[in-house]
Amino acid sequence: MPGKHVNRLAVGLLAMLVLLAVIAVPGAAFAHAALITTDPGDGAVLAQSPTQFSLTFSEPVSPLVLTLVQPDGTPLQLTAFRLSDRMVEIDNPQTLKSGTHVLSWRVISADGHPVGGAVLFSVGAPSARPAVNEAVDWDLRSAIWIGKVFLYIGLFLGGGGAFALAWLAQGGHSGQRFVIAAILCGLVATPLSLGLQGLDALGAPLARLAQPVVWQTALDTSFGWTVLIALVALGLGLLSLAGRSGAKLFALAGLTGAGAALAASGHASAAEPQWLTRPMVFLHGAGIAFWAGALVPLGLAVRRQPAKAGSFLRRFSRAIPFVAAVLAAAGIVLAVIQVQTPAALVGTAYGQLLLVKLVLLVFLFTLAAVNRWKLTAPAEAGETEVQRRLVRSIGIETLIVLAIFGVAAGWRFTPPPRALAIAAAQPASVHIHALKAMADLSITPGHAGPVAASMVIMTGDFGPLDAREVTLVLSKPDSGIGPIKRSATKPGDGSWRVEGLIIPVPGRWMARIDILVSDFEMVKIQAPIDIRP
């Protein structure tokens, strides 16, 4: 009876893991958030101290740290803010002295990765730019990277190893000590990673690791789910090694948990379409755990007890082609979604890491294929020389796997080309307000090249304005360009559009909108708009 009891417990835990993974999936999918507009605008010179600031992003975000650095360099924490859809409205608690201020912001989006930036504006007249610490904290970055590698070791070598011992070795104990050590590694690294995530989220140095607010912040990010699920998965792996009864179910739950932990946060899981990316990350993670976890126990088994290792080797080699196929397929799908264009493989840090990983994978798959189709049969038959070669090969495979973990952990710091493309596609917008009329102008995408402009025209007091004609005039006097004049058309949704416009160079352009209010009355309004490179 106790055996059955334990089984039921394991099934319950497995169900809980799946449930956790489902809860962890947010309602809508988002990539890295990109800042679209700010009020005051970057570089603005205001006549008076503003009563509030606003930041508008490409998607909803949660602010982590908002700091106003005053002209004399003293920082002021801004704590009163409101969220309305994609906009963060921040109260300014005091009247600002004249001079240049820096509004430094740090927010988190749904992939669990914090993003930050700064807006520079002046009251009265510009002064020297106050010093703002924007340097990368390399100590923290290294710590996060190491934490991530150990988390992978725990989940894949530990959790996956426990699975291999329970399902493939069937009673063999070679490598058990290594697996336990890997799980313990993971159990230490996982909570530490949470604290490091909190530090990164707040932009705080390593010295503040002990503060509760750091941990609370990290728990509120999607990485909190990864940590919770990983801890449960590692615990299940350890349980499977401890008792005899239920070991298989515990180990299976542990392997499932390893996949679910990865699927709960990160670039790949946050990508669209969610119904595809999250299961793919799950399969990829579970596949890695199956393969990588079996390597060390298998190698040790073949070396120490060649006679008993035969059945272990047979089961592993029968399953591995399918597992590798699923692993590779999921990886390819995710890579295509993330990288989008072949050019991004070379042109972005994310793509370069992927190339390094692919090179390592070529070695790994070559070794694995030789092992599987050349060495396995003779080794099973008991040829000692071949067995020795197989053990050495498995050792090298393990090292390559560790190197791949290192590369994959580096992705934590590189936004994927997909997110970069989303950010690049964001429009440049400006609100032009004059006494007689006002307009919301947005140029999509907001960088130099072929663009489309969209304008919503209103009267000066936000009333409807049924203009007869609208003309957009763009000029860049400092580059001697312009005016580029295009009459807008009405697509019927209340806006005015100019298609097929080409903005030749990035920088600050002057946008003028000529609004023909009635047959004999024209209103011209204008404002500068920043076009990204």
Next chain:
Amino acid sequence: MKKYLLAAGTLVVLGTSGAFAHVTLETQEAAVGSTYKAVLRVPHGCDGKATTAVRVQIPEGVISVKPMPKPGWTLQVKKGKYEKSYQLYGQAVASGVKEVDWSGGSLPDEFYDEFVFRGTLAADLPAGEKLYFPVVQECDGAADRWIEIPAAGQDEDALEYPAPGIKLLPKK
């Protein structure tokens, strides 16, 4: 130096030809309380196209307007109420012509023509200021709108399509 002179010369030439190319009034000043004969000078079509209609908006304070018919053009007026009542030869005038249209003609780009109307400048118009007569010049499928009125302090020469105007002189 030579370059600068050349640039300056080009600017002057372009500037003047630009000013000549506008639709303007022949007589550029008139005393308030007098009768004014407005001669609209149309020097060219819209972007090379022949002019097919000329419409002028009569500003508030210009009363008792009578346009001169023109052979080959259909003359129409739009009448309406003035913002207030004016005294003309001892009689109150509260409504009259607000817009004059010459249409249905064809004035090729390479020819010049004039469009004439007459009106009385009310005695209470502010002397010393400018009074503008916005004009819409219509061509086949295009239009030039000479309707821009400079904002306070704005240089009239900076406008792309300035409305023709006159300077109001004190009453004689």
